[in-house]
Amino acid sequence: MNDFATAVQALRPQLMRFAQAQLRNEAWAEDAVSETVLAALSKPQSFAGQSQLKTWLVGILKHKLVDQIRRHSREVSATSDEDDEDIDALLFKEDGHWREAPAEWGDPQASCSRREFFEVLEACVEQLPGVQGRIFMMREWLELETGEICKELGITATNAWVLLHRARLRLQMCLQERWFGRKAGAAA
Amino acid sequence: MTFKFLHRNCRQITEIVLAGEDRALGFTERLAVRVHLKICAGCRRFQGQMAVMREAMPRWRAYRDGDPD
Numbered sequence: 001m002n003d004f005a006t007a008v009q010a011l012r013p014q015l016m017r018f019a020q021a022q023l024r025n026e027a028w029a030e031d032a033v034s035e036t037v038l039a040a041l042s043k044p045q046s047f048a049g050q051s052q053l054k055t056w057l058v059g060i061l062k063h064k065l066v067d068q069i070r071r072h073s074r075e076v077s078a079t080s081d082e083d084d085e086d087i088d089a090l091l092f093k094e095d096g097h098w099r100e101a102p103a104e105w106g107d108p109q110a111s112c113s114r115r116e117f118f119e120v121l122e123a124c125v126e127q128l129p130g131v132q133g134r135i136f137m138m139r140e141w142l143e144l145e146t147g148e149i150c151k152e153l154g155i156t157a158t159n160a161w162v163l164l165h166r167a168r169l170r171l172q173m174c175l176q177e178r179w180f181g182r183k184a185g186a187a188a
Numbered sequence: 189m190t191f192k193f194l195h196r197n198c199r200q201i202t203e204i205v206l207a208g209e210d211r212a213l214g215f216t217e218r219l220a221v222r223v224h225l226k227i228c229a230g231c232r233r234f235q236g237q238m239a240v241m242r243e244a245m246p247r248w249r250a251y252r253d254g255d256p257d
Contacts, residue, residue: 018252051254058253088199096197101230108243118251121244139210140245141252146210157211165206172237 004044007053008037014054015061021126022065022137028072032064039064062142069138069152076134077153087169102172105180117179124174128167135160136167194220201231205238 015036019029039060040047047056069076093099111117128136135153138144144152150160194216196204201224204217213221225232 055254092199096199098230102234105237105240108240112247
């Protein structure tokens with residue numbers, strides 16, 4: 001194997017983790033990563049001069065992930081939202097008031113300048129349950145519009161909004177608990 | 189309060205604020221949020237939290253996709 005092939009193969013586990021987080025299905029993830037590696041190895045010249053090998057590979061992977069989602073759309077959308085918990089009931093009293101008022105998170109710039117924040121954010125995103133997690137990542141990581149998500153998955157816009165709503169609330173709760181609720185994250 | 193048609197509780201306001209992340213809000217929705225946020229510090233902070241999350245997303249993508257480790 002040449003250096004390029006070795007370097008590509010070395011990134012395979014990381015690509016696999018990303019693919020798995022998006023697809024939540026090991027066999028599909030394996031397919032997407034294999035297609036990515038094959039595509040990369042068959043056109044090494046197109047990498048020439050690019051910034052980072054990983055960034056380039058992830059760019060290819062994202063296309064292959066959309067292909068996989070398209071191919072398996074029926075199975076993906078047939079999976080119900082495994083999130084049975086009533087998140088609204090955790091956050092709000094019956095009269096619609098906050099159980100506990102949201103905390104001040106401070107200046108976005110302050111958190112966003114810290115590497116540790118993104119580690120926490122990433123962990124929170126990858127922990128989003130099933131379909132919610134898939135859809136949230138399609139929106140925020142693959143950067144698909146809601147319309148495209150609905151088209152690829154064959155679901156209604158309302159359905160997508162409900163799932164994104166829950167995903168964002170879960171993410172908010174996770175960040176509060178694991179970052180902003182702790183001293184490390186407090187906006188000094 | 190007059191303008192009863194604009195009255196929403198915190199749960200409903202949260203729902204509108206969240207919806208605003210993924211679709212364009214209607215005129216009444218935007219007005220209801222504006223009226224509510226004037227009197228509710230909790231929902232104001234929630235809106236601020238959503239802004240933090242929104243601003244964090246592109247940077248998270250850059251971190252995730254580019255960080256060699």
